Amino acid sequence: MAQVHARQLLGAYALFKDFEPAVLDALLQLSRVVRASAGDILFREGAPASSYLLVMQGKVEILRFGANGDEKIFGLLGEGQVAADAAMFMPHGRYPMTARAQGSAQVCLLGRQQLHECCRRYPDLALRLLAQLSQRVYQRVNEVDWVISSSAAQRLAVYMLNLAGPVGREINMPVNQRQLAARLGMRPETLNRLFSKWQEDGWISGRQRDWTLLDAEALQQVAGDSRRLF
């Protein structure tokens, strides 16, 4: 039953969509479905990367621990999303980050070897993976470029606008303020100061993780010309 669900989700994931059923069969060979409780570690940074992960239910956080023990949350994955697929090809053969269940969750662990084998047998899959990885290289290069040339206020404005989407006003942040400050490369006090200032100016209102954008245009002004054309 769980395997059927895993197969449906995997077949709906952009990378594996519209392939013949044999490809999904091969990918799912020796896979296993695992239940996790809040806080369970699904894989750990530095451990041998033998399988990648499909979220079947619940949420999975992707994170690293800083030298001072602080958590840095890099992503939050929901149902049907995949983690550590790139790690299956990294020459060092280790997980570059830690995956942890946010609440209770169900995931499917899929084998590295099966993925490699499918890339050999189905060149279209290899080419799709190349497209996906090159796109990620591109996004990361842009991120480095942007982080280096932006101010703390710009990074926070872009982060809030991205969360809100094109028409949204209500924002629920997936991380707490301490984690947000770490993620955006600013001190927690700087983040606090920006929130206070923007509330005084009537641009935003809210607290902790829940915010409303009252003046998205003002935030756009702060964000500036930071979006790339392609």
Added chain:
Amino acid sequence: MAQVHARQLLGAYALFKDFEPAVLDALLQLSRVVRASAGDILFREGAPASSYLLVMQGKVEILRFGANGDEKIFGLLGEGQVAADAAMFMPHGRYPMTARAQGSAQVCLLGRQQLHECCRRYPDLALRLLAQLSQRVYQRVNEVDWVISSSAAQRLAVYMLNLAGPVGREINMPVNQRQLAARLGMRPETLNRLFSKWQEDGWISGRQRDWTLLDAEALQQVAGDSRRLF
């Protein structure tokens, strides 16, 4: 003659090493050798990415222009190095950066279509490319992580130590100070202040692009525990 040289260099590049001669033949089909003078643009950010580039002679800078017209230099490639291979797979089909000859140079332009075709015919090539791209994703993720959590002094110390290598003392920087400040995400005044301070402290001596590390251990201390274990 030039084509023979291109073939030798391509066959020595890690990605294409030890493949049967037919693979190199296929990759080099319809390739062309181009001579460039200092400052010539070899490809431009945003233009359709139809070919990747092998440096045969001279140096090629990889850069972007900032919104204010400032140049940001991302890399400097020498003989036998390849640029824009990842761009051949990016879904947007455009060059993510600009390539410019630093002095007089000779390059070989190789076709996107031939590379795709070889990935289909030789799965080992596709898997090597996947390894290379996933490694780059990993490096870029680490770079974002590091840039966000480091100080200006840490970034400069790591940059100088990396240039010097394990036993080196003499450094020749591939970029000028304005470009270096942009690359390391600090204001030119901050860079100046760090150079002055470290000279006063007797850690480094030099000017402009030429520096000597007098006390690499002190710089290691500043750099801190910034290197990852794998």
